[in-house]
Structures are given as C-alpha cells and as structure tokens.
Amino acid sequence: MPRSIYLLPLPLLLAAAMMAPLASRPPQPAPAAEEDVVAAAARDPGTMTLAPDAEARWIPFQLTPGNQVRFQMTIDGQAVTAILDTGVSFTLLAQNSPLAAKGKVRPGGQASAIGGAVAIGWMPTRTLSLGGLSRKGGGVAVAPLPALATGDATAVDLLVGRDLLAGHALDIDYAAKRFRLIASGRMPFTGATAPLVVSPERRVYESAVGLGAAKLSPVIVDTGDGSALTVTQAAWRAARLTSLPTTTAIGFGLAGPSVNDLAIAPTARLGKLTAHEVEVRIEPPQGFSESVGVAGRIGSGFLQRYRVLLDPGAGRMILAPGPQADAPAPRSTVGLLLGVASDRLRVLHVMRGGPADKSGWHEGDTICAIDGQPIPRDYVDSPMARWTVGQPGTRVTLRTCDGQDRVLTRARFY
Missing domain, CATH: 2.30.42.10 (PDZ domain)
Known part of the structure; x- marks a missing residue:
C-alpha cells in the first residue's frame, strides 16, 4: 500500500500532517527597536561549490510517516538531521537545536507558514556539506520546529530549502530512498516533463497543475509537504469538481493546525503527466496558499509515486513512474x-x-x-x-x- 499521511497513524503526529511551506513576506519597514533585524536581502548567501563527482554522491534518506525526506548532513563540522523542503525559501534551523544554542542568532523578521505567521531569526554559518554540495559562509534562518510539523516522532535540526537547492538539479529516487544534487541541465533519466521555476516573489519552487476544468498556476512544488495536492477554494471551484464527495483532514504547520476539506480527484495533470486517483485537500478561505498568492501546493504525497528531477535552472521537472505510480489512493474507511x-x-x-x-x-x-x-x-x-x-x-x-x-x-x- 502506498504511504498516505492522512491514513497512517504517526508517532506523536497527526496522520494527516502537512509540512509548512515557508515563503518570505515582502520586506517591511522595521520599527526602531528592531533596527538589527537581518532582512532577507541582506543575508550573506555564502559561496557554494558542487564537487566534480557530485553525481556519485547519493544521500540515503528515510521517508518519514509524514512523507518527508529525512537525512543527515553537516553544518560547521557537526552532523545534523534534516528534511528536504523545496517549499522553504531559506534553510531553517530549529530554535532548540544545539547548533542554534552555540551560534549567534539575530532577529530575522517574520515569515508566512501554514497556520499563520512565525517569527524567525538569522544565524551565520562557517561551512555546510550536503552530498556533493558544499558552502562556505552564508547562514540559516532560525525558528521553532516542532516534531508535529516535520512528520516524525523526533524533531529534526534543519529544513533544507530553496537557497541551498535551486542552483542545481535535485534528483530524488523515492523507490531507492536516496537523492543527489547534480549540475543543472543534466537529464539522468527520462520521463514526463513539466515546467518548474523559482518565483521571484516567494522564492520557492513553482509549477502548474491541471485539475478538472482548470489549469492552476502558480502551484508550489513542495517536497516538505506530506500531502499530495492542496488547492484553494477558488481553484477547487474553477476545477468544477465540487460534485465529488468530501470529508475533512487536519494538518500541522510551523504556525499551528489547519483543517481542510479532502477529496479524491479522478485525475490531475502535471505537464505531460496524467496521474489518476489523486488526493486533494481544499483549504478554507484565506488559507495558506491564498495568503501567499498561489493556487495550491504539490507535495511529497504525490511526488513519491515517481522518480523526480527538479531543475528550476533548466525550467523543468521530470517525473518517471515508480512502483506505486498507478496504485489507487488509499482511503480511510473508519474516519x-x-x-x-x-x-x-x-x-x-x-x-x-x-x-x-x-x-x-x-x-x-x-x-x-x-x-x-x-x-x-x-x-x-x-x-x-x-x-x-x-x-x-x-x-x-x-x-x-x-x-x-x-x-x-x-x-x-x-
């Protein structure tokens, strides 16, 4: 049976957990008491290097009960646990991580997350290593990161976001439970293609989805969201699928819980790919997607059916069917x-x-x-x-x- 987070009971975690995309808000004037806030535009990006043998440097991962990709990497020479999260604009360190306790964390303003807004800090780093990718300098955002928001019983140290990933192609082999970062433009396997960009407004991965009668755009492509497909109420109405039976599901983001309607759509289209039996969550008015100006999110609950190449530099994503690509969506029969x-x-x-x-x-x-x-x-x-x-x-x-x-x-x- 394919994993489906709203059906599998999770350790200390809702079986319907949603990971929270974290999209930066537009810069706001800082009050006088916050003159030391490190705005997004002022953050040192560091210097990143991709090793010549990066293609051979696969990173093993565990797929958590909440459908997140959990793995290990190093920051400042210390091993940390992390989740791969293309819906996070800046890599995020947990506030209670030992690294945050050792570092100098400065105020970093606010960010939008599922459930509302969260205050963030900013902490400089010396070195960072992720498979074949290394970075000197730069830093990480800092915020509370409870286990409820990360799809497992044990909280992680880090969400690895767009700032580290988007300069390269990200190859996620869900069936083999491994991923790697390779040079943009490479195509290590064939499959259906779909458009992919990093939006200048939200600084996260985005694409478009065909659902029912509608083409929904932009849609965040979010490896950190354990759901399959989430849409706004306006997008659901445009799809003309309101005759489908619905129930409810709840999820937890960085800023708290969110209750959505839930349906199973007969098909969804992503570029040249047509997927069948797709779990769709419909957010309430003024939900997260609407608040940041998108039509919805594609999450790991959908992506895990495929081997996925995310390459915003080349303007594309590639999806090759995995063993569970055509399996019907599992449905709760107890509620x-x-x-x-x-x-x-x-x-x-x-x-x-x-x-x-x-x-x-x-x-x-x-x-x-x-x-x-x-x-x-x-x-x-x-x-x-x-x-x-x-x-x-x-x-x-x-x-x-x-x-x-x-x-x-x-x-x-x-």
Missing part, C-alpha cells in the same frame, strides 16, 4: 486520524461524515487495543496499522483506554 505515543493511539481528528463521526468519536479519545490486540511499540510500521483502511462493511472493535469496547463498521464515505 479517524490518529497519533501514537507509547502504548496508545490518540484521536487527533474525526473526519466529517465517516463511521467514527456518526458513532460519536471525539478529538482526544484514546485507543489501547484493536480487535483485542494491544498497541505495540512498532505500531506505525506493523501490519496492524492497516485497520484504518480495511474493507468497507467489515467491523473493528476498539478498546478505549478507559476500558470500553466500541465497534466501528467500516464504510466508504468520500
């Missing part, structure tokens, strides 16, 4: 989005119109056993976790942690 901590599951969201909604489940309810089996410590990776997508019409008995047995009859509801 519970769950987090897992130790020996229990916690309800983080009850999907509208699902069996759980109709039988009185609520956010905060806890589950300690499924069909008589206690929740194991390896629950997320165990076959037991598939109970949320069981066959419609079948029943499951859930024992709450206060000792009650509650029966759900699975159903297809969106």
Whole structure:
C-alpha cells in the first residue's frame, strides 16, 4: 500500500500532517527597536561549490510517516538531521537545536507558514556539506520546529530549502530512498516533463497543475509537504469538481493546525503527466496558499509515486513512474486520524461524515487495543496499522483506554 499521511497513524503526529511551506513576506519597514533585524536581502548567501563527482554522491534518506525526506548532513563540522523542503525559501534551523544554542542568532523578521505567521531569526554559518554540495559562509534562518510539523516522532535540526537547492538539479529516487544534487541541465533519466521555476516573489519552487476544468498556476512544488495536492477554494471551484464527495483532514504547520476539506480527484495533470486517483485537500478561505498568492501546493504525497528531477535552472521537472505510480489512493474507511505515543493511539481528528463521526468519536479519545490486540511499540510500521483502511462493511472493535469496547463498521464515505 502506498504511504498516505492522512491514513497512517504517526508517532506523536497527526496522520494527516502537512509540512509548512515557508515563503518570505515582502520586506517591511522595521520599527526602531528592531533596527538589527537581518532582512532577507541582506543575508550573506555564502559561496557554494558542487564537487566534480557530485553525481556519485547519493544521500540515503528515510521517508518519514509524514512523507518527508529525512537525512543527515553537516553544518560547521557537526552532523545534523534534516528534511528536504523545496517549499522553504531559506534553510531553517530549529530554535532548540544545539547548533542554534552555540551560534549567534539575530532577529530575522517574520515569515508566512501554514497556520499563520512565525517569527524567525538569522544565524551565520562557517561551512555546510550536503552530498556533493558544499558552502562556505552564508547562514540559516532560525525558528521553532516542532516534531508535529516535520512528520516524525523526533524533531529534526534543519529544513533544507530553496537557497541551498535551486542552483542545481535535485534528483530524488523515492523507490531507492536516496537523492543527489547534480549540475543543472543534466537529464539522468527520462520521463514526463513539466515546467518548474523559482518565483521571484516567494522564492520557492513553482509549477502548474491541471485539475478538472482548470489549469492552476502558480502551484508550489513542495517536497516538505506530506500531502499530495492542496488547492484553494477558488481553484477547487474553477476545477468544477465540487460534485465529488468530501470529508475533512487536519494538518500541522510551523504556525499551528489547519483543517481542510479532502477529496479524491479522478485525475490531475502535471505537464505531460496524467496521474489518476489523486488526493486533494481544499483549504478554507484565506488559507495558506491564498495568503501567499498561489493556487495550491504539490507535495511529497504525490511526488513519491515517481522518480523526480527538479531543475528550476533548466525550467523543468521530470517525473518517471515508480512502483506505486498507478496504485489507487488509499482511503480511510473508519474516519479517524490518529497519533501514537507509547502504548496508545490518540484521536487527533474525526473526519466529517465517516463511521467514527456518526458513532460519536471525539478529538482526544484514546485507543489501547484493536480487535483485542494491544498497541505495540512498532505500531506505525506493523501490519496492524492497516485497520484504518480495511474493507468497507467489515467491523473493528476498539478498546478505549478507559476500558470500553466500541465497534466501528467500516464504510466508504468520500
């Protein structure tokens, strides 16, 4: 079964988590008390070098339960954990990382994120190494980076963003769980092509998507967003797909939670590629995408179906089908989005119109056993976790942690 973050219960994390694209706001006049704020235009970009053997320097990664690409790299000679995030305009260091504690962090203004605005700092760095890419000088933005926003039980140190990635081609081999940075213009594999640019306004990767009757543009291409496709309400209406059944899903960004409608679109078009059975989230009015002036986002929940080459310097992305490219989108048949901590599951969201909604489940309810089996410590990776997508019409008995047995009859509801 392909990974789908709104279906897989995650360690301490919503099963529907959305990673937050972090797009810089236009520079604002600083009040007198903030004259030392390091504005985006004043940040030292550093000097980057791509090694002659960069193509051989693959970086292994883990795909987190939230569909993020998690790996290791080094900053100032220290190993850090990181997530690949083309929806972040400036590489972001977690405020509670040991590196931030050691460095000199200055105010850096504000940035837009899912859930609202976040205050950021700016910290200079000496050296940075990522596969075949190295950088001398430069710096990183600094902000709170909770595990809820990064798709795993354990928080990471860093989100690697556009400022480090966009000067080169990014080759992500999801099936082999590895990626590399290579010279722009190279084409190491063939596949369907689609346009790709870095927008001067938002400084993130952007493309266009065909959905129903609409061509949606611009759309952020965001490897840090665990969802498949997210669109604004205006874009959803333009697509003329409002007759499709919808439910709800919740996600967490850097600035907090967001509840969206959720549907499965028959097809979506990305350049010369037509994908089938695509999970689509529809943001509420004034949601993140609308607030930063885009029609939506393409996330890792979609991209992971393919081997992907992102090369904004050459103006293109390339997608070659992977083993799960044509698999139908998995759908919840119980309507519970769950987090897992130790020996229990916690309800983080009850999907509208699902069996759980109709039988009185609520956010905060806890589950300690499924069909008589206690929740194991390896629950997320165990076959037991598939109970949320069981066959419609079948029943499951859930024992709450206060000792009650509650029966759900699975159903297809969106």
